Amino acid sequence: xxxxxxxxxxxxxxxxxxxxxxxxxxxxxxxxxxxxxxxxxxxxxxxxxxxxxxxxxxxxxxxxxxxxxxxxxxxxxxxxxxxxxxxxxxxxxxxxxxxxxxxxxxxxxxxxxxxxxxxxxxxxxxxxxxx
Numbered sequence: 001x002x003x004x005x006x007x008x009x010x011x012x013x014x015x016x017x018x019x020x021x022x023x024x025x026x027x028x029x030x031x032x033x034x035x036x037x038x039x040x041x042x043x044x045x046x047x048x049x050x051x052x053x054x055x056x057x058x059x060x061x062x063x064x065x066x067x068x069x070x071x072x073x074x075x076x077x078x079x080x081x082x083x084x085x086x087x088x089x090x091x092x093x094x095x096x097x098x099x100x101x102x103x104x105x106x107x108x109x110x111x112x113x114x115x116x117x118x119x120x121x122x123x124x125x126x127x128x129x130x131x
Contacts, residue, residue: 036060037089039115039123041068050102054113056087056123057094063087064117070100072109087115 036059044051054068067084083098102109108128115123 037062037115037117037122039113039125041111041113041125041127043127044099048101048103052100052102052109052111052127054083054097054111054125055094056089056097056113056115058089058091060091062089062117062122064115064122066097066116067114068098068100068111070102070109070111072102073107074103075107076103 037056038058039054039056042053042055044053052070054066056062056066064087065085066087068082070081072079081100083100085097087095087097089095097113100111111127113123113125114121
């Protein structure tokens with residue numbers, strides 16, 4: 001019986017390790033009460049280079065605030081940018097909260113978006129890139 005239990009436990013660990021990781025800019029909601037709010041950091045490429053765009057959407061009216069921070073390293077040096085402010089989201093709509101221009105070729109960056117309502121954080125998204 002102990003051998004069967006050990007084999008099942010080992011199979012569960014292997015299955016958990018085989019689960020693929022989420023995409024880099026995937027939203028990672030921190031729901032307190034299954035609130036229908038989601039957020040993400042999207043990477044937008046254009047002629048000017050790469051821009052990071054924080055986005056939030058909700059299936060219910062939502063009012064609160066956001067904090068968006070980006071740290072980047074490129075051949076020309078490093079930079080840190082912080083943005084934030086009030087946010088209102090209509091039901092079923094997505095709202096772009098800002099944009100951070102990364103230039104033509106960032107070597108590495110980390111970004112974090114936190115969206116909060118009057119009670120606290122309802123969504124957190126991160127987006128690392130590079131080594």
